[in-house]
Amino acid sequence: MSSGYQRSSEIGRARDFDAVIIGAGFSGLYMLYRLRALGLSTRVYEAGEGVGGTWYWNRYPGARCDSPSVHYSYSFSPELEQEWEWTEKYPRQPEILRYLNHVADRFDLRPSIQFNTSVTSAAYDDARGHWIIQTDQGDQVSASYCITAVGCLSTPNIPRIPGIDSFAGPVYHTSRWPHEGVDLTGKRVGVIGTGSTGIQAIPQIAKQAAHVTVFQRTPNYSIPAHNRPLTAEEKASVKAQYRQLRQTDRESAIGLTFAVTNQSALDVTPEERQQKLEGAWALGGFQVLATFSDVAINLQANTHMADFVRSKIAEIVHDPAVAKLLMPHDHPIGSKRICVDTEYYETYNRENVTLVDVRTSPIEEITSTGLRTQDAEYPLGVIVFATGFDAMTGSLFNLNIRGKDGLALKEKWAHGPRTYLGLMTADFPNLFTITGPGSPSVLSNMTVSIEQHVEWIAECIQYMREHHFTHLEPQREAEDAWVAHVNEVAHLTLYPRANSWYLGANIPGKPRIFMPYVGGVGNYRIKCQEIASKGYTGFALSV
Ligand code: N01
Numbered sequence: 001m002s003s004g005y006q007r008s009s010e011i012g013r014a015r016d017f018d019a020v021i022i023g024a025g026f027s028g029l030y031m032l033y034r035l036r037a038l039g040l041s042t043r044v045y046e047a048g049e050g051v052g053g054t055w056y057w058n059r060y061p062g063a064r065c066d067s068p069s070v071h072y073s074y075s076f077s078p079e080l081e082q083e084w085e086w087t088e089k090y091p092r093q094p095e096i097l098r099y100l101n102h103v104a105d106r107f108d109l110r111p112s113i114q115f116n117t118s119v120t121s122a123a124y125d126d127a128r129g130h131w132i133i134q135t136d137q138g139d140q141v142s143a144s145y146c147i148t149a150v151g152c153l154s155t156p157n158i159p160r161i162p163g164i165d166s167f168a169g170p171v172y173h174t175s176r177w178p179h180e181g182v183d184l185t186g187k188r189v190g191v192i193g194t195g196s197t198g199i200q201a202i203p204q205i206a207k208q209a210a211h212v213t214v215f216q217r218t219p220n221y222s223i224p225a226h227n228r229p230l231t232a233e234e235k236a237s238v239k240a241q242y243r244q245l246r247q248t249d250r251e252s253a254i255g256l257t258f259a260v261t262n263q264s265a266l267d268v269t270p271e272e273r274q275q276k277l278e279g280a281w282a283l284g285g286f287q288v289l290a291t292f293s294d295v296a297i298n299l300q301a302n303t304h305m306a307d308f309v310r311s312k313i314a315e316i317v318h319d320p321a322v323a324k325l326l327m328p329h330d331h332p333i334g335s336k337r338i339c340v341d342t343e344y345y346e347t348y349n350r351e352n353v354t355l356v357d358v359r360t361s362p363i364e365e366i367t368s369t370g371l372r373t374q375d376a377e378y379p380l381g382v383i384v385f386a387t388g389f390d391a392m393t394g395s396l397f398n399l400n401i402r403g404k405d406g407l408a409l410k411e412k413w414a415h416g417p418r419t420y421l422g423l424m425t426a427d428f429p430n431l432f433t434i435t436g437p438g439s440p441s442v443l444s445n446m447t448v449s450i451e452q453h454v455e456w457i458a459e460c461i462q463y464m465r466e467h468h469f470t471h472l473e474p475q476r477e478a479e480d481a482w483v484a485h486v487n488e489v490a491h492l493t494l495y496p497r498a499n500s501w502y503l504g505a506n507i508p509g510k511p512r513i514f515m516p517y518v519g520g521v522g523n524y525r526i527k528c529q530e531i532a533s534k535g536y537t538g539f540a541l542s543v
Helices: 026-037 078-083 093-105 194-206 232-251 270-283 286-291 299-316 320-326 446-466 478-490 521-533
Strands: 017-022 042-044 119-125 131-133 138-149 170-173 187-190 211-216 222-224 339-342 353-357 363-366 370-373 377-379 383-385 432-433 473-474 539-542
Touching: 017 026, 017 119, 017 131, 026 042, 026 093, 078 232, 093 320, 170 299, 187 194, 194 211, 194 339, 232 446, 232 521, 270 286, 270 299, 270 363, 286 299, 320 353, 339 432, 473 478
Parallel strands: 017 042, 017 138, 138 432, 170 383, 187 211, 187 383, 211 353, 222 339
Antiparallel strands: 119 131, 131 138, 363 370, 370 377, 473 539
């Protein structure tokens, strides 16, 4: 499908658009809404056939958000808040996708979105001072502003396992699950990966398949969601308090309102600690990590909580050898993204589920009929990769972004991403990266962080127009200082102790740099506001 928008021969006259936005998920839709309100001509390019981003692509069985629905939603429109009914505490993927489709229709966003179109390059034209964006559909358009809204977890990581092409059955990556669904009835399914995705998908797949073999390299900590339908009273109560709820989310550390304690895990008796942890486990969800104030920064405090989760695994899983294999041991709890599940550990009590430790007996090859590890061969009819993403930078690099003097973003970030506030990078004028590396993004309730970035960008563009500036980019010193700050605060925590995707450790050859900002959503917002209110300190504005 091609848009018929300006082609290369026409470039060189005026700009085609004020702004191009790449991606039509939560970020891209809201960015479009805000820029349209400013009167900017805007085009959105979206690779999918529809809106939704992450929630368009991730349709694997069990896909569900682990932030509560009433928090994981837009706050910009009180009318939208009042008219939309969330049905469950944690929303399923189809419900979130329905919500985003409703938003696209309600605000009439679709006419500005070109679907089925991937951006293949975005290059800054030094002479003309604008961006030239090319797509796989043959479009070539120019725009003053280029805004990436590609998400942090969008580029699938499919490990290069020898023999993969020889497998006779179907192979799926969870984030590219067929839209029509997959009937796994009677199938022998192999699942590789036990991160948040695998932990959600495995229990659902096990309910359908004849047999599931889970290939686990690293066990993860998982907390029960205790998901349930929202009652009519809860829905009404939330609707009555939305403004206050959103405000506390914005001021919080991770974009979610829940009780924060000042109590150290080390300042209570073992009995009190056990009681509090039991209470948190019964409530469920990742706020378990907030039971004590020092779990993210003190290894001893962290070990108490990790031991508690290990004890729960031992309680739930009947076979002690399987339970032991499921117990995380090589990283502090919370230093990798904590998982939230529905009957994950219980699933290993099923007769049709086998857990294979591919840490001690690594995967050697995929054959036409299954998967062979160092020790054994497993016959399979279907293989599911729940192996995650080239997080945070992968999707930006795929856009082939080039800034001043043809500098490739990939080259500039060869040793790790360098941004100012996660919003912009020097030498790439007027390029904004929504939830870019160096911002709280994946360490927060994404919708809160997305709205904050979008609003900051829209206000910045408005400021530029009002003050007759045409170009903006970070000053090198401000960028260097921000990169140093992001690293410094990360190293005050236990996060860098895990081989996580936060550090790029899941992708061979990727530089090991802690990418998101752990300083907290509320603090970060204040910093961004201060910078804007002082006339965009740390940025160079020009005409
Ligand atoms: O990916 P992951 P994910 N051989 O990278 C394993 C968000 N999310 O898609 O740990 C064998 O976490 C890998 O093993 P190891 C959330 O932010 C949110 O699960 O590298 N195994 C690991 O077990 C989350 O953190 C929600 O040793 C291999 C798994 O694959 C993020 O997305 C739901 C391997 C990958 O885990 C990513 O989660 C889902 C190999 N060669 C996701 N390569 C909710 O909101 C990789 N693995 C609920």
